[in-house]
Structure formats: structure tokens, C-alpha cells
Amino acid sequence: MQHASQAALFSLIGDTPLIEVTRIDTGPCQLFLKLESQNPGGSIKDRIGRAMIEQAEHDGHLAPGGTVVEATAGNTGLGLALVARIKGYRVVLVVPDKMAAEKILHLKALGAEIHLTRSDVGKGHPEYYQDYAARLAKEIPGAWFADQFNNPANPRAHETTTGPEIWDQCNHKVDAIVVGVGSSGTLTGLSRYFRKVQPNLEFVLADPQGSILADYVNTGVLRKDAGSWAVEGIGEDFIPGIADLSRVKKAYTIPDEESFGTARLLLQQEGVLGGSSTGTLLAAALRYCREQTRPKRVVTFVCDTGTRYLTKVYSDGWMVDQGLISRPKTGDLRDLIGRRHDAGEVVTLSPIDTLLTAFNRMRNSDLQQLPVVDDGGRLVGLIDESDILLHVTTEPEKFSAPVSSTMTSSLQTLLPSASMGHLREILDRGLTAVIHDGERFYGLITRYDLLNHLRRTLS
Ligand SMILES: Cc1ncc(COP(=O)(O)O)c(C=O)c1O
Numbered sequence: 248m249q250h251a252s253q254a255a256l257f258s259l260i261g262d263t264p265l266i267e268v269t270r271i272d273t274g275p276c277q278l279f280l281k282l283e284s285q286n287p288g289g290s291i292k293d294r295i296g297r298a299m300i301e302q303a304e305h306d307g308h309l310a311p312g313g314t315v316v317e318a319t320a321g322n323t324g325l326g327l328a329l330v331a332r333i334k335g336y337r338v339v340l341v342v343p344d345k346m347a348a349e350k351i352l353h354l355k356a357l358g359a360e361i362h363l364t365r366s367d368v369g370k371g372h373p374e375y376y377q378d379y380a381a382r383l384a385k386e387i388p389g390a391w392f393a394d395q396f397n398n399p400a401n402p403r404a405h406e407t408t409t410g411p412e413i414w415d416q417c418n419h420k421v422d423a424i425v426v427g428v429g430s431s432g433t434l435t436g437l438s439r440y441f442r443k444v445q446p447n448l449e450f451v452l453a454d455p456q457g458s459i460l461a462d463y464v465n466t467g468v469l470r471k472d473a474g475s476w477a478v479e480g481i482g483e484d485f486i487p488g489i490a491d492l493s494r495v496k497k498a499y500t501i502p503d504e505e506s507f508g509t510a511r512l513l514l515q516q517e518g519v520l521g522g523s524s525t526g527t528l529l530a531a532a533l534r535y536c537r538e539q540t541r542p543k544r545v546v547t548f549v550c551d552t553g554t555r556y557l558t559k560v561y562s563d564g565w566m567v568d569q570g571l572i573s574r575p576k577t578g579d580l581r582d583l584i585g586r587r588h589d590a591g592e593v594v595t596l597s598p599i600d601t602l603l604t605a606f607n608r609m610r611n612s613d614l615q616q617l618p619v620v621d622d623g624g625r626l627v628g629l630i631d632e633s634d635i636l637l638h639v640t641t642e643p644e645k646f647s648a649p650v651s652s653t654m655t656s657s658l659q660t661l662l663p664s665a666s667m668g669h670l671r672e673i674l675d676r677g678l679t680a681v682i683h684d685g686e687r688f689y690g691l692i693t694r695y696d697l698l699n700h701l702r703r704t705l706s
Contacts, residue, residue, distance in 0.1 A: 249547045260286055260293045261408045263545070265416040270516040276536035276543045280529075281413060282684035283550050285522060288322075288329040290551035291409075295432055296326025298404035299332065299393050306366060309391045314339055317393040319596040321350035322480055322551050323430075328357040328395055339387065341380040346479060349555035367475065369484050395430040397488040405436025413437075413546055414444055422543035423449040425465060425479030425532040427524050428460055428551065431490035452498035453531030455506065455524075458482030459497035477503045477569060478523040480550065499531035500611045506530055507571045510553065510560050520553035523560050537620055564592055570703045580670060581684050583700045584690035588618070593690055598651035602635050605650050617692060619654050619662075626681060626688040628654030663689060670697070 263285045263644065268278040270328060283291035303309035314337040315327055324340040331338045338359040342351060343366035354361055362383070365374045373379070377396065385394035395401045424441075426434045434450065441448045454461035457474030460483055473484030478501075486492070511525030521529075532547040547702070559565050564586055566572040574590075576582055586592040588678050594612045594618045596605050609617060616631035634653045639645045659673045660681045673680045674694050682689040 253301055257297060257330070260288075260297055262412060265413070266517075266519075268517060271512065271533065272537065273533065273545075274537035274539055274544050275537050275541060277355050278532055278536050279417070279544070280519065281409075281416075281546060281548050282519070283548050284519075284525075284552035286326075288325045288524075289291050289555065290322035290325060291433065291548060292322040292326035292551075293329065294326070294404045294408055295395060295398075295401045295430075296328075296330045297398045299395065299398050300327065300330050300336075302400035302403075303307050303391050303393070303397075309336065309623075310389070311335065312389060314387050314390040315393060316380055316384040316387065317341070317395065318377040319395070321346045321354070321555075323393070323395050324354050324359060325350065325357070328354055328359040332358050339383060339390070341376045341383065343376050345477070347555050347559055349558065353555065367392045369473070378639055395432060399489065401430055401432035402436035402439065402489055402491075405433050406439045407431065407436075410437050410440025410444075414440070417544060418545065419444075420544055421445065421448060421546055421683065423451055423481055423535065423545045424549035425451040425453055425528055425535060425545065427453045427528050427548075428483060428487070428490065428492075429481045431487045431492075432508060433548075434495070435489050437489040438491050442494070442688070448494075449497070450495045451531060451535050452492075452495045453481070453528045455482035455527055456502045458500075459484055460486075460492070461500040464492055464495050464498035477571070478506045478521070478527050479556075481524045481527060497532055497535065501527045503569075504571050507560050507566060509533070510556075514553065515547075515560070519549055521549040522551040522556050525549045525551070525553070526560070539705050553602045556651065568699055577663065580661060580667075580680075580692065581663045581689050582667055583670070583692050583696050584682060585693070585696040585699065586690055588620075588690045593618060596630065596650050597621065598649060598654070600650045601647050602638060602650060602653065603646040605630055606632075606646070616691075616693075618681070618688070619650055620688065624688070626658065626683060627651075628656045629658060629681070629691075630654040658683075661692075 264282045265279050286293040315331045316339045317327055318341045328338045340359050341364055344363050348485055364376050364379050368374050382389045383567045428434055448662035453466055455476035455478040457476040459470045459473050463469050476482050506523055506526035509530040510521055513521055513529055529548045536545055596617050598619050618626055619628040619630055621627050630650055638653045658681045659678045660683045661669055662684055663682055670680055680692040
């Protein structure tokens with residue numbers, strides 16, 4: 248029996264709002280966004296979390312004391328964990344290691360047990376997340392493997408809820424739906440529903456560059472050489488068991504840069520905070536809308552909330568590190584700086600700040616070392632954890648001493664025009680290079696920055 252509190256929370260799953268894009272150019276079309284980010288677990292996957300668990304209970308695969316096991320990029324885990332924990336089940340999830348830290352923290356906070364595995368291995372490898380989860384489900388007594396990639400309750404959730412909601416919210420007038428494919432539950436379920444009510448509706452696939460799905464739709468050829476992509480939750484290196492791609496007439500391959508850039512544009516222009524895959528879907532939807540020669544009504548999804556990507560999609564520093572946005576090149580050492588002081592990206596201290604402030608700022612920014620800058624914006628020192636430790640080990644009250652009392656003032660300064668050889672000399676001694684032209688402090692270069700720079704030159 249369902250408790251009243253369960254019913255209250257479960258009633259918040261689905262019936263998500265549909266809003267129109269008004270400030271981005273959609274060509275001759277009207278483009279609508281279904282805000283799946285408004286589900287209580289923050290994504291479209293709450294729908295299937297509930298549907299798959301209730302079907303398993305109905306079929307006798309899941310009983311009190313049971314364990315829910317799943318391979319998940321995060322959102323399905325969140326949907327399953329939300330429903331399963333409320334119903335009192337143990338939750339064990341296998342999560343690929345490229346997933347945003349926020350999702351993993353959220354899962355753990357819900358009480359799910361996480362097995363982190365490699366994102367860079369494919370089907371058949373023992374560490375491949377789905378094979379790993381299937382193995383765990385066999386090993387744990389009373390466990391049920393949700394298996395969203397093959398579970399018919401997944402597309403059925405979309406056939407019976409997402410599809411009818413869109414149809415009603417569009418007043419039975421909709422020409423195209425732009426979808427991404429992870430497990431393909433959304434696409435397969437919507438295809439089944441719209442076959443009944445609007446057989447002419449066009450499905451458009453938004454696929455991250457590197458996934459094999461768009462090529463398969465456009466050419467019928469199944470590539471074996473999937474690449475990698477940074478967008479989370481969509482794109483595949485195989486065709487999922489429940490996939491029905493027969494109604495997809497057009498597929499767009501979207502590079503990560505465009506996906507991430509479009510997610511940011513959506514926030515800036517429309518005030519909607521979506522995840523990385525929302526960027527892929529919106530980018531494809533915009534391309535489709537702008538290519539049309541007659542007005543159409545098009546729907547796509549804000550698949551999950553962007554709050555779980557604040558340190559990725561919405562962090563300039565992370566975007567630069569990943570090569571997803573680039574600064575204008577200067578052709579000198581400034582191109583290697585991870586966080587630019589002149590762009591306001593560097594966390595700094597003043598010489599009169601206390602060591603406690605220094606330590607708190609390091610903790611908050613997850614950095615071990617901070618530059619010390621005076622009132623005139625001149626770099627006067629560097630302070631790291633060992634400088635603080637040296638001072639406070641025997642006398643903790645020295646946390647109130649000024650930063651200037653223990654910072655390193657003899658800095659390894661290089662002009663932006665200095666050679667890579669000079670930089671290597673400093674880094675090889677375990678030190679940090681300060682890029683400064685006498686007037687201006689541009690930022691620091693650490694070994695991590697050099698590695699990141701070298702990695703970027705590969706792609
Ligand atoms: C983050 C995320 N997860 C999942 C999906 C949909 O995937 P599925 O094919 O599993 O229904 C999307 C769809 O766009 C998505 O953006």
C-alpha cells in the first residue's frame with residue numbers, strides 16, 4: 248500500500264510545464280521546451296524511476312527488503328533512488344566516472360551505494376557500467392536489475408505520460424519533437440504514442456558528436472568506432488534493446504562546444520537552467536527550426552536541471568580547461584594560464600588578510616596555493632598550505648597572523664614572452680611560474696596547467 252507521503256511526492260512526477268522560446272531566433276517556427284527539470288528529482292528520469300519500480304513490484308521481482316540495482320549516468324539513479332528510498336528499498340548504482348560530481352553527491356545523500364567505474368570502456372569490458380551492474384544484480388540476494396536499456400516499463404512511462412502531456416499542452420497541434428537518446432525510452436515511448444494520435448509528426452534526433460546514433464539514422468550504417476563526448480546522459484556506442492528509431496527522419500550531430508554553448512545561451516536568453524544534454528537538444532532544435540521554410544510547432548526538452556552542472560557547463564574555468572570555450576590566443580605563455588587574473592578568474596588574498604582567511608579561501612576554492620595581491624593589483628607573494636602549516640603547527644593562535652608574515656615573496660616570475668624551456672625549468676623544480684610583465688600580473692602556471700595545455704593540443 249502507498250503511504251500518503253509517497254503519494255504526495257509521486258504526484259509531483261510528470262505534468263511538467265511547457266514554455267515557448269521567445270528570445271532566441273527560431274526561424275519561422277515556434278519552439279517549446281518541456282521542463283523536465285521541474286520533476287522532484289530534477290530530471291526526466293523520475294518518470295521511469297517510478298514506472299520501472301512499480302512494474303517490478305507488480306511482477307513480483309521486487310519485494311520488501313529488496314535491492315534496486317542499475318547502471319546509470321546519474322539521472323536514472325536519482326529517479327530510482329528517490330522512489331526506491333521512499334518505498335524502503337536498498338539502492339546500488341554503477342556510475343561511469345565522467346559524471347558530474349553533483350549527481351554523485353546527490354545520489355549518496357539519498358542513501359544510494361555507488362560503484363564508480365570507467366567511462367572509457369565499451370560493451371563487453373568487465374568495467375563497462377551495464378555489464379558491471381548486471382553482475383552485481385546476480386550477486387546480491389533479492390536484487391532486481393532495473394536495466395533501463397531493455398526494460399519495457401521505460402518507454403511505456405513516456406507513452407502513457409510524456410506523450411499525452413505534450414499532445415494536450417500543444418492543443419493537439421505539434422509538427423516535430425526533438426529528442427536525445429540515452430536508453431531510447433523517451434523516443435520509443437513518444438513514437439508509440441504519436442503513431443496513434445499524430446502519425447505525421449516528425450521525430451528529430453539530437454546526438455552528441457562521437458555517438459553512433461546520428462550516422463545510423465542518416466546513413467543506415469552502424470559504426471563500430473564510437474568516439475567520446477562530454478555531454479551527459481545521451482549518445483550511445485550501441486543501439487539500445489528497446490530502441491525504435493524508425494520514425495526518426497532527421498538526425499543532427501552536435502559537437503560538445505555547441506551543446507555547452509547553447510545550454511549557456513538558454514540560461515542567458517530565456518532564464519532556463521538546463522544540463523549539458525539540454526544544450527544538445529536545443530542546438531539541434533534550433534538548427535531544425537531555422538532550416539524550415541514553413542512555420543512549424545516544435546517541442547524539445549530541458550531534460551534535467553543545470554544545478555547539477557554548475558561546476559561544469561556554467562564554470563568558465565572548467566570550460567576553458569576542457570577546450571569548450573577558448574580565449575583569444577596571445578601566442579605566448581599567457582595561453583597556458585588556467586585562471587586569468589586580468590579576467591577576474593583568480594582567487595587572491597591581500598597581504599593583510601589573516602592566515603585563517605587564507606586557509607578558508609583555499610578550502611572554498613579547492614586550491615592549495617593562492618597569489619597575494621596588494622591594493623594596487625601588484626603581485627607581492629604566494630602562499631600555500633605548507634606556509635600556513637609551518638606557522639600554526641605549534642601555535643594555532645597564529646591563524647590570526649597576517650598573510651604577509653609567512654608568504655613566499657621570492658617569486659619565479661616569467662614574462663609572457665619567456666620560452667617554454669624557462670617555464671619547464673621552474674616547473675621541474677616543483678615550483679609555480681608567475682606570469683607578470685612588470686606592470687601586470689596575468690596568472691600562475693602550474694604543472695597541471697602545462698599538462699592541460701599539452702592535452703588541448705591533442706584535440
Ligand atoms: C540527461 C538525459 N538523460 C536522458 C535522456 C533521455 O534518454 P532516454 O533515451 O534514456 O529516454 C535525455 C534526453 O534527452 C537526457 O538529456
